[in-house]
Amino acid sequence: MKRREFLVGSALTIGAITIVPSELFAGETSRKFKVIYDFDLKYDTKSFEAKLWNPLPFNSDYQKVRFLKFSGNYDDYNINSNNPYDARVLYTSWSKSDKKKTLHVEMEIETKTREVSLKLIKKASKQNLPLPKDVEFYLKPTEHIPTDGKIKEIADKLTKNIDDTFQKVQAIYDWVTETTFRDPKVIGCGVGNAGKMVESGYFGGKCTDISSLFVALLRAAGIPSREVFGIRLGLSHFSKALGKADKNGFANISTWQHCRAEYYIAGIGWIPSDPADITKLELVEKLKYDDKKVKELRARYIHSWEMNWVGFNHARDFILSPKPEQFPLNMLGYPYAEVDGDVLNYYSPRAFSYKITSQEVK
């Protein structure tokens, strides 16, 4: 399939599945965003070959890609999820030439407030049901999410004498949100190296760092969990620290990639959480851990997400398809590109270059 525009309707294949039943959502509200990616790949030399892997959102009960359309002067492309995490990727490539390398991607994304009732979580947690086989995958360590050593020590200490799964989650969540802090000097979302964080004893980081620590501790405590890489799409109704837009609902979201987390309780399914945004709220609004607004967000973000955001995948330390020069890839929240074998700086939209915008559709 070469040099053609491709239009995919709402029948996009589902890349990841949530098993949370829709009746669990309270006060469900829907939002729609038109998201546009524009690429014009840059390199030191005039003539170069390029390969680009761009993450695409998964479909679930709480987010749907209503349409996806893309065009450009690429020589080849495919949409694939050929990796252990079913992470959906739009792959495009350009052969060596001195022409511009452009790609335009448009999506309409519908999201719904994602909240799982605490009452139901606590009830299911007490039942201690067996885990489904496929969920056990999210108990395994990866290069950046170790479950032994110091991570295990901390997890054991935090959950000592606690039998109930949700109470264990609560203990780990409280410790992570209190111990970590947002370090604005960290580039992008951070590497998410939970092992290094506990070994160094430095708990400053950004969303991937903090979510990965939460995930590693939960896995070490025997609770399936995973990061969810995605991007903020617009205005937060809770705080401008968690998403902004102009008066028309428009936002340049090129640097708004954001990593959240989920944990699994049998009988309920995957439950949303976002420990990193607690630290962002504290930093941006200059609040303390025990301030009322922080307390309110802490209570919300152990079982809900505000959906001014869309998720791409749960992939860590994996290999993209087709196989790039560099692997494994730490995470895929940003576009990833290789030019003549060199990796473009995905943390810098200008150097790469790409622009991502979002328009909320009323």
Add this chain to the structure above:
Amino acid sequence: MRYIFLILALFSLSFAKVMVIHVEGMTCPLCTMAVKKSLKKIDGVSKVKVRLNTKKATVIIDKKVDKKALLNAIKDAGYRGKIISDKD
């Protein structure tokens, strides 16, 4: 003309060395670029290839390039290097 290029290439290779360095601390694809850029700043380094999966940097250098300069360049980029092979 082709022969002149061939002779020049062979001549330059006789003054070149291939160093393979184990680089510790690289965690993502961008780390390989940081190591590559730092090594390429050294005079006498003609080609650098860094691989994340093997954690190895292969560097073609002039024989006059000090090995310590290579390790320092890796250190400046924020990683630790250890020479594992050094061939003429």
